[in-house]
Ligand SMILES: O=C(O)CCC(=O)C(=O)O
């Protein structure tokens with residue numbers, strides 16, 4: 001039987017603590033090697049296999065009830081990932097996400113109840129113009145999460161930087177982030193405007209949201 005002290009025992013996780021403190025101070029966090037090289041490599045293979053099977057769709061703007069495809073705003077192709085149908089790679093992904101969510105809820109009472117994730121592939125010359133991740137008719141998205149699945153040789157000239165438009169004492173301060181493999185960027189969905197710069201080389205990622213209610 002589980003004793004009370006077992007139930008309450010808690011192992012502090014330095015990586016998660018860093019994320020929590022970065023989010024509290026800056027409203028965003030960047031974590032390199034959130035996923036191991038092995039996990040990134042199986043997730044990339046899973047993304048590419050499903051893309052080859054033609055399962056991706058052109059991404060739309062708006063939420064699932066009122067979406068439209070506008071190539072002048074975003075040009076990525078996406079595929080939603082169903083946790084209940086996860087393959088081995090996706091199960092590794094969700095294990096780690098669920099661990100993070102459990103930690104956030106236990107330590108910060110964040111009240112994350114739902115999550116949604118999709119693969120994204122940005123073909124050459126596509127981009128995602130400056131936007132915010134919450135919808136007019138739905139503000140449940142609390143934290144935006146992006147994980148990059150590009151290969152190890154990713155170069156700055158490949159483009160596709162994520163730019164976060166931060167506020168520094170009332171002045172706009174763009175923060176440029178390269179989509180390096182295994183890197184995870186988490187930010188406040190309701191606050192931070194951001195964009196994906198045009199890509200020169202196909203750019204691979206998983207994007208998702210941790211949601212309340
Ligand atoms: O891929 C990224 O860096 C960000 C993607 C994004 O902003 C989105 O899908 O809403």
Ligand SMILES: [Fe+2]
Nearest residue numbers: 131132133194
């Ligand atoms: Fe976004």
